[in-house]
Amino acid sequence: YYITNNLSAMVRLGSTPVLDFGSFSVKAGFAGESYPIFVFTKEQFYPEPWPIVRGKIEDWKVIEQVIQFIWSKLRVDPSEEEVILVEHTGTTPEEHRKMEILMFEKFKVRYLTFLPAALCVSQASGVPTGIMVNFGHGVTRISAVIDNLTTKEIQVPLGGQDSTAHLASSLQVRYPEQQNLDVHTREIKERHSFASLNPDYETAAVGSSAKSFQRIYTMPNETQIVLDCERASCIEPIFSTAKGDNDESQTIASL
Numbered sequence: 001y002y003i004t005n006n007l008s009a010m011v012r013l014g015s016t017p018v019l020d021f022g023s024f025s026v027k028a029g030f031a032g033e034s035y036p037i038f039v040f041t042k043e044q045f046y047p048e049p050w051p052i053v054r055g056k057i058e059d060w061k062v063i064e065q066v067i068q069f070i071w072s073k074l075r076v077d078p079s080e081e082e083v084i085l086v087e088h089t090g091t092t093p094e095e096h097r098k099m100e101i102l103m104f105e106k107f108k109v110r111y112l113t114f115l116p117a118a119l120c121v122s123q124a125s126g127v128p129t130g131i132m133v134n135f136g137h138g139v140t141r142i143s144a145v146i147d148n149l150t151t152k153e154i155q156v157p158l159g160g161q162d163s164t165a166h167l168a169s170s171l172q173v174r175y176p177e178q179q180n181l182d183v184h185t186r187e188i189k190e191r192h193s194f195a196s197l198n199p200d201y202e203t204a205a206v207g208s209s210a211k212s213f214q215r216i217y218t219m220p221n222e223t224q225i226v227l228d229c230e231r232a233s234c235i236e237p238i239f240s241t242a243k244g245d246n247d248e249s250q251t252i253a254s255l
Contacts, residue, residue, distance in 0.1 A: 017074055020086035020117075021063070023052050023159065024137030028070045031084060038073050040066065042137070054138035054157050055090050057098075064102060071107070078103075082111035086120055088134075089141040089153040116150045118143030137161050140238065158238050164189055167234035171225065178223060188217045188225065189234060196232040 016031040029036035042050040051059035051066070071078050083103060087096070096114065103109045118132040122145045134141040138159045144152040168185040175181060192215040217225040 016082050016084060017070075017076055017078075018084045018086065019067070019070060021052055021057070021066075022088075022136055023050075023055055023139065023161075026066055026070070028074060030074075040069070052138075054159070055088055055136065055141075055155065057095060060098060060102070064106060067102070067107065079108035079110070081109055083109045083113075085112065085114050086117050087114040088117045088136075089143060089155045090139065116143070116153075117141065118145050118150050118153065119148065121145075122148055135159060135238070160186075162237050163193070163234050166237045167193065167230055170230050170234065171227075175223075175225060178219065178225070181219075181225075184217070184219060188227070191215075192217065192227050193231050193234050195235045195239075 018029055018031050018036075020027040020036075023042075025039050025041040027036040027039050029038075048062070049059070051057060051062035057063055085099065085103075099114075100112065103112050117134060118141075121132045121134070122128060122130065127145075128148045129146050132141075132143045132145055134143075136159045138157070138161055139155050140158050141153065141155045143150055143154075164186045167189050168182045171178075171181055171185065171188075213228055213231070215227045215231060217227065219225060
């Protein structure tokens with residue numbers, strides 16, 4: 001069995017499996033395709049605990065089950081395949097080695113390559129040099145890529161789940177009688193929130209033009225949730241400071 005970084009030696013467009021494990025979802029498909037074949041999310045996995053927390057695999061037994069599920073969805077025999085794993089910033093040598101053992105000894109894959117996520121973005125977008133920023137569910141990763149080589153990578157323990165939690169907290173104060181509001185908060189955020197270049201201005205503008213700024217989300221019980229300054233403010237925890245930590249070095253802006 002082989003681990004290789006020579007993609008041209010192993011990739012067969014349209015047939016080489018590509019796997020990407022995240023804190024909210026697992027994506028799987030084939031090299032050369034525009035989109036994954038399927039996306040398996042944390043919400044679909046409920047009520048079982050999701051095995052990846054803020055980018056770290058915490059339950060390898062469950063990951064093994066997820067990978068087995070992936071093979072069935074892709075309809076491939078892993079022992080006959082060359083496999084690409086998207087590897088994210090912060091992956092430890094121990095995690096790297098555990099994945100090698102799992103892939104080779106359990107699933108008997110023929111070839112295996114670990115491709116940095118930032119390099120995937122660089123090659124897919126046709127931008128060989130730049131700063132790649134990946135806002136994930138549990139972490140945000142920032143990578144510098146020069147001539148299709150990753151030169152510097154940093155990650156911050158902040159992501160979409162933190163902005164969702166911030167919005168849920170704000171809405172619960174305004175709508176304390178509304179049940180199951182937290183269940184719908186992520187959808188509310190994805191429909192109506194945005195990252196503002198000047199959040200203080202957006203907050204001040206609500207008072208003078210509230211109607212034009214507001215958005216309404218209708219709950220399943222027909223209750224209407226009105227959003228105004230929360231549309232911009234819920235994103236700010238990602239850019240201000242790490243959750244529960246006032247260390248300036250942990251902010252995305254400082255990095």
